[in-house]
Amino acid sequence: MLDLIYVRENLDAVRSAFANRNFPTDALDTFVELDATRRRVNGEADAINQQRNIASKEIGAMMQAGHHDEAEAKKAEVAGLKDKQTELEQQRDAADAAMRELLSGLPNLPAADVPIGKDEADNKEIRRWGEPREFDFEPRDHVDLGTDLGILDLERATKIAGSRFAILNGAGARLERALVNFMLDVQTTEHGYSETLPPFLVNRTALFGTNQLPKFEEDLFHIKDDRGFALIPTAEVPVTNYHSEEILDASELPKRYVAYTPCFRSEAGSYGRDTRGLIRQHQFEKVELVKLCMPENSEEEHEKLTANAERILQLLELPYRTIVLSTGDMGFGAKKTYDIEVWLPSQKTFREISSCSNCGDFQARRMNTRFRRAVGAKPEFVHTLNGSGLAVGRTWIAVLENYQQEDGSVVIPEVLRRYMNGLERITT
Numbered sequence: 001m002l003d004l005i006y007v008r009e010n011l012d013a014v015r016s017a018f019a020n021r022n023f024p025t026d027a028l029d030t031f032v033e034l035d036a037t038r039r040r041v042n043g044e045a046d047a048i049n050q051q052r053n054i055a056s057k058e059i060g061a062m063m064q065a066g067h068h069d070e071a072e073a074k075k076a077e078v079a080g081l082k083d084k085q086t087e088l089e090q091q092r093d094a095a096d097a098a099m100r101e102l103l104s105g106l107p108n109l110p111a112a113d114v115p116i117g118k119d120e121a122d123n124k125e126i127r128r129w130g131e132p133r134e135f136d137f138e139p140r141d142h143v144d145l146g147t148d149l150g151i152l153d154l155e156r157a158t159k160i161a162g163s164r165f166a167i168l169n170g171a172g173a174r175l176e177r178a179l180v181n182f183m184l185d186v187q188t189t190e191h192g193y194s195e196t197l198p199p200f201l202v203n204r205t206a207l208f209g210t211n212q213l214p215k216f217e218e219d220l221f222h223i224k225d226d227r228g229f230a231l232i233p234t235a236e237v238p239v240t241n242y243h244s245e246e247i248l249d250a251s252e253l254p255k256r257y258v259a260y261t262p263c264f265r266s267e268a269g270s271y272g273r274d275t276r277g278l279i280r281q282h283q284f285e286k287v288e289l290v291k292l293c294m295p296e297n298s299e300e301e302h303e304k305l306t307a308n309a310e311r312i313l314q315l316l317e318l319p320y321r322t323i324v325l326s327t328g329d330m331g332f333g334a335k336k337t338y339d340i341e342v343w344l345p346s347q348k349t350f351r352e353i354s355s356c357s358n359c360g361d362f363q364a365r366r367m368n369t370r371f372r373r374a375v376g377a378k379p380e381f382v383h384t385l386n387g388s389g390l391a392v393g394r395t396w397i398a399v400l401e402n403y404q405q406e407d408g409s410v411v412i413p414e415v416l417r418r419y420m421n422g423l424e425r426i427t428t
């Protein structure tokens with residue numbers, strides 16, 4: 001959530017930032033109106049409170065002087081002021097609620113170095129790693145490979161659950177588990193993350209904290225009971241909220257967490273996109289990286305988090321590129337985002353496998369997660385960062401397609417073989 005005072009004092013800059021994000025700027029006109037009402041009502045309520053305090057002293061003096069009739073008349077006057085103050089306070093509370101609701105629907109402001117653009121066409125590639133493999137045969141996609149190897153069953157998954165679900169069998173299931181364990185081991189032993197296993201159901205407060213609500217309500221799978229639970233769309237939600245409503249000590253920062261979870265998304269509005277195979281599923285697995293840090297360190301920590309995610313692809317020897325998203329393609333809560341895209345031979349292009357975002361204090365304000373630099377110092381909001389390290393299903397796809405052989409078998413990347421009980425190749 002944006003800082004109300006910052007928006008009030010920097011309206012032109014915020015308006016320009018929203019225009020760069022292709023976000024309607026008329027929301028700021030509403031902000032100005034609500035803010036004026038809120039400040040006016042608050043000022044009137046304070047003035048009446050001062051009048052009541054003065055009148056109370058006068059009543060006390062009248063009573064002490066024996067002027068009881070005058071005192072009673074003054075009391076009646078004060079009672080009227082009290083009613084007016086109550087009315088104004090109710091108006092103030094209504095204005096506060098409207099301001100909070102409005103601010104909760106405003107996106108984060110892009111960092112100064114984010115490229116300005118309308119959509120993904122304006123994203124900027126910043127680096128590549130590895131060279132796409134030259135095949136002596138026409139590479140097949142993961143669906144054909146997995147189905148023929150007996151490790152992927154989409155037909156029965158559709159029978160059991162519906163479209164956009166999959167069943168992995170045998171070495172395919174083992175490969176998914178191997179990737180999860182490999183990613184967790186690298187992040188905990190090489191990069192200093194603490195492993196955590198959070199709930200897969202969260203409440204509406206947590207969803208608000210990481211800006212899934214109110215904007216992305218329709219993208220969630222909700223549990224139909226009176227507790228308001230939803231299945232997590234990503235581990236970012238429970239892990240980032242781990243320290244909500246807390247004040248941390250600066251010496252504890254940065255906090256670095258890594259979590260494996262299944263993730264659940266309704267994919268509302270994505271019908272017809274990536275319907276073949278595992279690219280876009282209702283249920284998928286991720287290893288998520290989350291950081292909480294001091295504001296002055298968030299840019300450096302963002303670069304490190306992105307490099308930590310890239311390291312997995314380097315160890316798997318999968319070619320990839322990293323791009324910085326333009327203002328028009330960036331997520332609602334991010335101030336800057338790097339997407340990592342892995343090479344898929346069957347599509348002859350790069351596809352997203354990780355999105356690494358610096359959210360600044362945007363989520364921390366929603367969660368009320370703060371820190372103190374020293375004992376007695378004023379609490380400040382932390383900065384939050386998150387990224388996939390990686391999307392496991394898409395990594396599974398990339399392994400199958402990049403390591404496929406002409407006979408339809410798939411070679412297991414060397415770093416995964418110890419997680420595969422020594423298996424070097426998946427065959428029929």
